[in-house]
Amino acid sequence: MPELVFFSGTMDCGKSTLALQIEHNRSARGLQGMIYTRNDRAGAGKLSSRLGLVTDSVEAGEGFDFYAHIVAHLSAGGRADYVIADEAQFLDPGQVDQLARIVDDLDLDVFAFGITTDFRTKLFPGSQRLVELADRIEVLQVEALCWCGARATHNARTVGGQMVVEGAQVVVGDVNQPETVVGYEVLCRRHHRRRLTAAAARAAALSPDVLPVDPDSAGAPVSGLSAAE
Ligand SMILES: Nc1ncnc2c1ncn2[C@@H]1O[C@H](COP(=O)(O)OP(=O)(O)O)[C@@H](O)[C@H]1O
Numbered sequence: 143m144p145e146l147v148f149f150s151g152t153m154d155c156g157k158s159t160l161a162l163q164i165e166h167n168r169s170a171r172g173l174q175g176m177i178y179t180r181n182d183r184a185g186a187g188k189l190s191s192r193l194g195l196v197t198d199s200v201e202a203g204e205g206f207d208f209y210a211h212i213v214a215h216l217s218a219g220g221r222a223d224y225v226i227a228d229e230a231q232f233l234d235p236g237q238v239d240q241l242a243r244i245v246d247d248l249d250l251d252v253f254a255f256g257i258t259t260d261f262r263t264k265l266f267p268g269s270q271r272l273v274e275l276a277d278r279i280e281v282l283q284v285e286a287l288c289w290c291g292a293r294a295t296h297n298a299r300t301v302g303g304q305m306v307v308e309g310a311q312v313v314v315g316d317v318n319q320p321e322t323v324v325g326y327e328v329l330c331r332r333h334h335r336r337r338l339t340a341a342a343a344r345a346a347a348l349s350p351d352v353l354p355v356d357p358d359s360a361g362a363p364v365s366g367l368s369a370a371e
């Protein structure tokens with residue numbers, strides 16, 4: 143029975159790697175996949191993983207119709223055995239409905255990959271619709287870790303090295319970025335709630351009396367040491 147499966151998790155937990163592995167294993171057995179992404183860091187029409195693997199994909203931007211695209215492909219004599227949609231959090235809810243229709247009406251497995259919540263801990267519209275419609279939701283086995291060692295369950299955004307909780311929902315970016323650019327860091331809920339990133343925790347450890355951390359002072363040098371130490 144074909145399924146709509148939502149592989150969800152935080153950033154940097156291996157979703158794109160798994161998407162590429164599923165694609166590899168199936169194409170190695172002669173199956174033909176339809177590969178879609180939206181706003182991948184590697185650029186339009188790419189599905190990339192931090193392990194360095196990348197494959198071509200169809201960019202599913204605003205207004206893109208998954209169902210119509212596959213029907214047109216099949217009508218032109220093309221073959222499609224399964225569907226992969228990465229960065230699915232960015233999809234519009236209607237596009238997720240199209241993915242469900244592909245499962246139900248075209249009898250194809252659809253594997254969607256995406257982060258569940260944004261930097262404010264709010265569901266992305268695409269992820270919300272996937273949670274509502276998916277036959278199965280899978281959490282990846284290799285857990286991303288917070289700096290404290292607990293399982294990372296939330297995504298933090300940093301601007302100038304400081305964690306922020308306001309701003310546009312969509313800002314394409316990466317973890318482990320220099321302080322000068324918008325970056326992301328995965329945290330456990332406890333430390334997301336306290337806005338305690340790894341850098342803020344290091345600064346607080348050098349000056350315990352400032353706990354809970356005041357984001358405005360977290361980057362200030364303490365006792366002659368730089369906050370980055
Ligand atoms: N140098 C490395 N060596 C081994 N594994 C790595 C390395 N860099 C990244 N990874 C693995 O890749 C994962 C991120 O994979 P990726 O598919 O890009 O994540 P996602 O799509 O969930 O953001 C990391 O959690 C880590 O397990």
Ligand SMILES: Cc1cn([C@H]2C[C@H](O)[C@@H](COP(=O)(O)O)O2)c(=O)[nH]c1=O
Nearest residue numbers: 153154257260261297311312313314315
């Ligand atoms: C938390 C959060 C993330 N994003 C962006 C940042 C990345 O470009 C993608 C996630 O990609 P990954 O392969 O899962 O690392 O989403 C965003 O736009 N808004 C957010 O709140």
